[in-house]
Amino acid sequence: VLVNATGPKAADPLSYTTGGIIVLINAGIAAWTEHKAGDALEALSKMTQAAIYVMRDGKEVQVAVPTVVCGDVVVLGTGDVVPADVRLFEAKDFKVSEMALTGEPDDVAKTARVKEKKEGQPEKLTPETMAFSGCSITSGTGMGLVVDTGMSTRIGRIAQLINGDGGAGKTTCFCFPDTSANQTPLQQNLNKLGARIGILAIVICVGIFIIGWVTDRKDPSNPESAAWLYMILVSVTLAVAAIPEGIPLCVTISLSLGCKDVHKEVLVRKLAAVETLGSASVICSDKTGTLTEGKMTMVGMYAGGVTYEVTGKGFDPEVGQVLREGGANGAGDMGVKSNLLTAILCCNTTLSKEKDEDGVMKWKPKGNSSEAPIVVAARKVGLSETIASEYPRVLEVPFSSSRKMMLTVSRVSGTELCKGGMPLAAGTNYLTVCKGAPNYIIDLCSEQLKEDGSVAKLTEENKAEILKIVDGYSARALRVLAIAARPMKSLPYDESNEDVTTDQKFEACRKQLRLIGLVASIDPERDGVPESVLAARGAGIRVVMITGDYLLTAIAIAKNVNILQASDDVETSAMDCAVLRPNNEYLSDQEMDNVTRCTRVFARAKPEDKLEIVKSIQRQGQVAAMTGDGVNDAPALNQADIGVAMGIQGTEVAKGASDMILTDDNFCSIVAAVEKGRAIYAGIQKFVAFIMSVHIAEVMQIFLCIVVGIPVMRTPLQILFLILVTDLPPSIALGMEPGEANILKMRPRPKERSPSC
Ligand SMILES: Nc1ncnc2c1ncn2[C@@H]1O[C@H](COP(=O)(O)OP(=O)(O)OP(=O)(O)O)[C@@H](O)[C@H]1O
Numbered sequence: 004v005l006v007n008a009t010g011p012k013a014a015d016p017l018s019y020t021t022g023g024i025i026v027l028i029n030a031g032i033a034a035w036t037e038h039k040a041g042d043a044l045e046a047l048s049k050m051t052q053a054a055i056y057v058m059r060d061g062k063e064v065q066v067a068v069p070t071v072v073c074g075d076v077v078v079l080g081t082g083d084v085v086p087a088d089v090r091l092f093e094a095k096d097f098k099v100s101e102m103a104l105t106g107e108p109d110d111v112a113k114t115a116r117v118k119e120k121k122e123g124q125p126e127k128l129t130p131e132t133m134a135f136s137g138c139s140i141t142s143g144t145g146m147g148l149v150v151d152t153g154m155s156t157r158i159g160r161i162a163q164l165i166n167g168d169g170g171a172g173k174t175t176c177f178c179f180p181d182t183s184a185n186q187t188p189l190q191q192n193l194n195k196l197g198a199r200i201g202i203l204a205i206v207i208c209v210g211i212f213i214i215g216w217v218t219d220r221k222d223p224s225n226p227e228s229a230a231w232l233y234m235i236l237v238s239v240t241l242a243v244a245a246i247p248e249g250i251p252l253c254v255t256i257s258l259s260l261g262c263k264d265v266h267k268e269v270l271v272r273k274l275a276a277v278e279t280l281g282s283a284s285v286i287c288s289d290k291t292g293t294l295t296e297g298k299m300t301m302v303g304m305y306a307g308g309v310t311y312e313v314t315g316k317g318f319d320p321e322v323g324q325v326l327r328e329g330g331a332n333g334a335g336d337m338g339v340k341s342n343l344l345t346a347i348l349c350c351n352t353t354l355s356k357e358k359d360e361d362g363v364m365k366w367k368p369k370g371n372s373s374e375a376p377i378v379v380a381a382r383k384v385g386l387s388e389t390i391a392s393e394y395p396r397v398l399e400v401p402f403s404s405s406r407k408m409m410l411t412v413s414r415v416s417g418t419e420l421c422k423g424g425m426p427l428a429a430g431t432n433y434l435t436v437c438k439g440a441p442n443y444i445i446d447l448c449s450e451q452l453k454e455d456g457s458v459a460k461l462t463e464e465n466k467a468e469i470l471k472i473v474d475g476y477s478a479r480a481l482r483v484l485a486i487a488a489r490p491m492k493s494l495p496y497d498e499s500n501e502d503v504t505t506d507q508k509f510e511a512c513r514k515q516l517r518l519i520g521l522v523a524s525i526d527p528e529r530d531g532v533p534e535s536v537l538a539a540r541g542a543g544i545r546v547v548m549i550t551g552d553y554l555l556t557a558i559a560i561a562k563n564v565n566i567l568q569a570s571d572d573v574e575t576s577a578m579d580c581a582v583l584r585p586n587n588e589y590l591s592d593q594e595m596d597n598v599t600r601c602t603r604v605f606a607r608a609k610p611e612d613k614l615e616i617v618k619s620i621q622r623q624g625q626v627a628a629m630t631g632d633g634v635n636d637a638p639a640l641n642q643a644d645i646g647v648a649m650g651i652q653g654t655e656v657a658k659g660a661s662d663m664i665l666t667d668d669n670f671c672s673i674v675a676a677v678e679k680g681r682a683i684y685a686g687i688q689k690f691v692a693f694i695m696s697v698h699i700a701e702v703m704q705i706f707l708c709i710v711v712g713i714p715v716m717r718t719p720l721q722i723l724f725l726i727l728v729t730d731l732p733p734s735i736a737l738g739m740e741p742g743e744a745n746i747l748k749m750r751p752r753p754k755e756r757s758p759s760c
Pocket residue numbers: 289290291292371373374402403404405407408409438439440441482483484549550551552553608
């Protein structure tokens with residue numbers, strides 16, 4: 004029919020109907036593909052749905068937030084978003100941000116116990132024993148019973164009030180899903196371009212219509228019909244030819260398909276990320292778990308003033324020993340026992356044998372990655388972490404990235420800590436243990452445990468000596484933790500007073516500490532990371548490590564993964580973040596930019612430093628990608644051009660603030676995604692150029708024929724048909740091209756560049 008219809012002797016009505024059908028088919032394809040793109044986006048948003056731990060059948064299982072029901076017991080941790088209204092029955096150092104609910108900017112402490120209201124105490128905005136849906140947990144852990152879900156939660160009812168209509172979904176035309184909310188800057192620019200072309204097309208059409216009508220141009224295949232009728236057909240055809248309606252469509256398709264297969268380890272949460280990725284010029288990455296495996300093994304120890312070597316591999320406690328210099332077994336040494344036992348008292352990590360994917364039994368730690376090597380090493384000397392139950396814990400101040408240490412107080416009794424462990428003075432009932440960053444802990448110590456169990460004063464010279472040992476370990480790329488303890492007759496705070504905050508208890512306990520020892524663990528770099536860093540460097544991208552670890556450790560690892568190369572000056576490329584905030588205040592923008600301009604390693608970073616660093620990098624006109632996992636990283640992830648959250652380590656808050664999620668936490672995936680982002684952008688550039696040139700050629704052709712007065716070379720129907728078959732398929736093909744092999748060898752695309760240059 005089409006071939007006949009486009010033939011020179013086609014019957015008139017048929018030709019008009021076929022034309023109409025083709026236009027309809029074209030619109031149909033457009034609607035369908037856009038709908039598909041919408042589906043892809045929806046699937047993406049499902050994949051990135053928030054998850055939470057609940058108790059089911061006596062076990063902790065992870066479920067999607069919408070499946071949480073009333074009566075569920077939820078397990079809440081720092082960085083989670085409370086999934087429903089929850090009555091807490093357990094809360095440790097538990098604080099939430101109720102900003103979304105009450106507008107209150109300060110974190111609110113929650114407790115499981117109902118307290119009597121005292122006279123004159125200000126009324127609390129929300130009950131202390133309740134955690135409300137939508138609030139993020141900024142510190143501590145807790146457990147609670149779900150009492151309200153969905154729209155019947157506090158925040159749900161507020162949302163209802165605001166909507167006024169019971170929260171009915173927004174209405175969209177059924178055939179054209181509304182994707183405008185998710186438009187990228189590129190799409191917006193292209194839409195503007197489209198609008199301009201549209202206006203131009205209308206002007207040209209009207210012009211041609213007038214010229215053709217005035218010069219009485221008739222349909223060559225049907226000379227009897229009126230000129231104006233023919234000219235209407237020509238102008239409409241011209242309009243179709245002139246408007247590159249395929250561009251926005253192809254861009255949406257290209258981006259959303261790109262979203263899906265950027266890299267199988269990357270979940271893209273926002274379309275714009277794919278586009279921005281290609282122009283990233285700085286990647287700021289975490290160290291532990293991202294550049295390194297995050298699977299630490301203890302290799303060295305300093306206890307009771309003696310250094311030891313720890314042998315073995317991985318998490319297997321059955322192979323490996325603690326050895327003195329010279330090779331003698333140190334497992335029975337008082338210092339080793341005391342060091343590892345006190346360390347375990349300040350850990351929340353357990354070790355067990357589990358079947359892995361291949362069905363092989365393997366040792367697996369559950370808990371914190373810095374604590375795993377301690378638990379493993381302790382088993383090597385015959386101390387299982389279950390021994391901690393013999394020392395009931397009365398206080399825990401969880402590890403936090405800003406404190407850089409963890410503190411516990413446990414009950415102790417007897418004359419020694421354990422059989423063969425450090426002696427305890429008569430009347431000792433409690434033991435404070437503090438473990439964390441050595442340069443912070445050593446400052447808090449006033450004495451040191453010696454080899455024979457005696458205690459010596461810790462002088463400034465001693466401190467310097469110990470820091471030298473720390474530096475020695477750090478230069479070997481090891482993470483060092485210091486363990487300090489304080490035997491006490493009674494608690495240094497009033498336990499019965501419920502108004503004493505965790506911070507106050509922390510201050511009261513972390514004094515006059517006795518240094519027990521140091522533990523040093525290796526964290527091997529991930530496979531492929533050194534190569535990925537080199538690839539990124541070759542692509543004109545600066546890779547920056549931001550870590551909470553010690554400067555020397557950070558430098559050693561940075562060298563191993565090529566972030567620092569022989570040609571880089573360590574003096575200017577690596578720094579302790581304390582430099583950014585002398586006197587606890589950040590430098591001025593100008594000074595800050597000078598310092599961050601060529602830095603590649605930021606050590607001892609606090610979460611809030613990330614935000615300042617990313618802002619500074621952006622002020623220098625760079626496009627920054629930033630990784631993060633903690634609840635405190637959210638502002639930096641939000642600020643970065645591409646916020647990258649960790650899929651495994653990452654908290655829900657970090658994921659919510661991110662543009663993309665690395666499901667394997669691996670740095671290599673970021674570089675792979677940048678490469679793909681560049682390819683997608685290059686593809687878009689290609690088909691935009693292609694579609695534009697096809698359309699311009701068509702318009703020129705008709706325009707010239709009409710103006711010069713020769714017969715139009717193609718009938719309107721032929722043009723419509725050509726556009727149908729020539730526009731969409733080749734553009735989609737161009738957009739999906741894998742990209743040139745050397746795409747990572749080019750410089751990053753500057754920030755503000757339109758796709759047509
Ligand atoms: N569980 C822990 N208990 C006590 N101290 C810890 C613990 N984990 C880490 N630390 C100390 O805090 C320091 C930094 O921790 P932080 O969480 O800020 O960095 P990180 O996230 O572990 O490292 P990265 O930023 O490289 O991923 C470590 O170098 C270590 O000294």
